[in-house]
Amino acid sequence: MTLQFWGATRTVTGSLHYVETNGKRFILDCGLYQGHRDEAESLNRNIPVKHIEELDYLFLSHAHIDHSGNIPTLVKSGFRGKIVTTKATADLISIMLLDSAYIHEKDIEYVNKKRRKKGLPPKEPLYTKKDVEESLKYLEPIQYEKWFKVSEDVKVIFYDAGHILGSALILIEVQEDHGKRRLLFTGDIGRKNLPIIKDPYQVENVDFLISESTYGGRYHRPYKEVSSELRDLINRTYKRKGKIIIPAFSVGRTQEIVYEIHNLHENNELPDIPIFVDSPLSVNVTEIFKRHPECYDDEALEIINNNENPFGFERLIYIKDVEKSKELNSINKPCIIISASGMCEAGRILHHLKNSISDKRNIILIVGYQAQGTLGRNLVEKKKVVRIFGEEYERKADVIVLNEFSSHGDRRDLLNYAEKSSAEKIFCVHGDPDQMEQFAQGLRELNKKEVYIPERGDVFEL
Numbered sequence: 001m002t003l004q005f006w007g008a009t010r011t012v013t014g015s016l017h018y019v020e021t022n023g024k025r026f027i028l029d030c031g032l033y034q035g036h037r038d039e040a041e042s043l044n045r046n047i048p049v050k051h052i053e054e055l056d057y058l059f060l061s062h063a064h065i066d067h068s069g070n071i072p073t074l075v076k077s078g079f080r081g082k083i084v085t086t087k088a089t090a091d092l093i094s095i096m097l098l099d100s101a102y103i104h105e106k107d108i109e110y111v112n113k114k115r116r117k118k119g120l121p122p123k124e125p126l127y128t129k130k131d132v133e134e135s136l137k138y139l140e141p142i143q144y145e146k147w148f149k150v151s152e153d154v155k156v157i158f159y160d161a162g163h164i165l166g167s168a169l170i171l172i173e174v175q176e177d178h179g180k181r182r183l184l185f186t187g188d189i190g191r192k193n194l195p196i197i198k199d200p201y202q203v204e205n206v207d208f209l210i211s212e213s214t215y216g217g218r219y220h221r222p223y224k225e226v227s228s229e230l231r232d233l234i235n236r237t238y239k240r241k242g243k244i245i246i247p248a249f250s251v252g253r254t255q256e257i258v259y260e261i262h263n264l265h266e267n268n269e270l271p272d273i274p275i276f277v278d279s280p281l282s283v284n285v286t287e288i289f290k291r292h293p294e295c296y297d298d299e300a301l302e303i304i305n306n307n308e309n310p311f312g313f314e315r316l317i318y319i320k321d322v323e324k325s326k327e328l329n330s331i332n333k334p335c336i337i338i339s340a341s342g343m344c345e346a347g348r349i350l351h352h353l354k355n356s357i358s359d360k361r362n363i364i365l366i367v368g369y370q371a372q373g374t375l376g377r378n379l380v381e382k383k384k385v386v387r388i389f390g391e392e393y394e395r396k397a398d399v400i401v402l403n404e405f406s407s408h409g410d411r412r413d414l415l416n417y418a419e420k421s422s423a424e425k426i427f428c429v430h431g432d433p434d435q436m437e438q439f440a441q442g443l444r445e446l447n448k449k450e451v452y453i454p455e456r457g458d459v460f461e462l
């Protein structure tokens with residue numbers, strides 16, 4: 001078996017790994033690289049896998065754009081194999097890739113306007129809606145925990161990764177003369193007791209493990225503690241007549257926050273405060289959540305069985321329409337506004353921040369990872385003055401960070417998982433270098449002798 005690492009090597013985005021075994025060739029994930037514009041552009045436009053047209057499969061772990069977002073480029077580059085993934089992921093990427101194409105098309109319009117002024121020729125978007133529609137034809141959704149036969153001696157199975165709706169751990173089992181060999185790819189590993197979705201499934205008897213390392217060096221606080229903190233800050237802000245602005249990714253985090261607020265509401269722990277989810281994509285994604293109860297944990301199922309909708313209750317209002325979104329600006333009473341993008345780089349969240357940031361009664365609640373160089377990161381760093389739409393704003397609103405809503409396991413979870421998998425060779429991917437080093441060190445302390453942090457392009461013969 002040959003492994004080659006092409007993405008999420010010593011970084012958190014652009015997940016892409018190549019596997020060749022018993023005459024079959026496939027890739028694990030095809031994510032978008034996110035980072036500095038020029039570097040990201042060149043990495044995303046040129047998928048480095050050789051003979052893309054001969055690939056048999058793309059096995060996709062989950063719908064997050066850093067794992068799925070470059071599929072249209074893959075298909076444009078000649079891929080004609082099958083994209084195998086869970087049913088929920090197939091549904092999610094169908095709308096998320098369209099949204100991504102829209103962003104790329106808008107983005108290039110802006111870039112081309114600037115290029116025209118400089119007399120430079122226009123550029124094409126990375127991909128368009130049409131490219132997305134074309135690539136969705138190759139989808140082959142499968143069920144969790146059912147073997148998918150690649151050939152007589154190679155099969156693949158997806159287990160719940162407990163990270164977001166539809167997320168999977170991908171196990172590849174190869175029959176060889178001297179016995180079976182098992183390679184497990186974690187995609188992103190979730191956490192126990194996350195709302196709505198199931199806990200990660202523990203795969204055992206693994207030989208080789210490709211593991212994410214996002215929080216390989218950090219610990220999360222228990223979920224319960226965070227939930228009471230959320231309750232307290234909502235009550236506090238309500239009393240001083242402030243607003244709570246929550247930037248959140250449309251998939252996963254938004255539904256989890258809504259679910260958590262729903263629980264607080266059900267237990268009569270919240271004041272009479274309206275809650276707005278202002279994002280057209282969140283609205284669509286929430287519809288997909290509703291369609292996939294097979295992914296829910298027992299708690300979420302019980303709520304559904306009691307004929308309640310955990311994503312909608314009387315005080316929660318979903319906003320699709322732009323005009324309605326603008327009307328939120330003139331609301332002059334306490335409310336909660338959840339909106340995208342999660343790192344405050346684009347989207348409607350910018351209008352809400354612009355409107356609320358200079359009032360000290362308000363709170364900006366950060367619930368997800370904020371990459372370097374984003375407005376979100378400036379907020380986390382509590383900068384006194386920030387730029388929104390190119391203008392400076394004095395920040396008087398308080399910024400509160402609740403990392404624990406993260407849908408990634410922490411150091412303890414990742415080390416436990418690797419240990420129980422009993423893998424002898426472990427490849428650390430998908431993490432900032434410091435987190436990876438600490439994770440690798442932790443693995444070595446558990447007596448794992450073969451731990452690697454591959455560089456881009458590194459090849460391993462197993």
Ligand SMILES: [Zn+2]
Nearest residue numbers: 062064163188
């Ligand atoms: Zn993810």
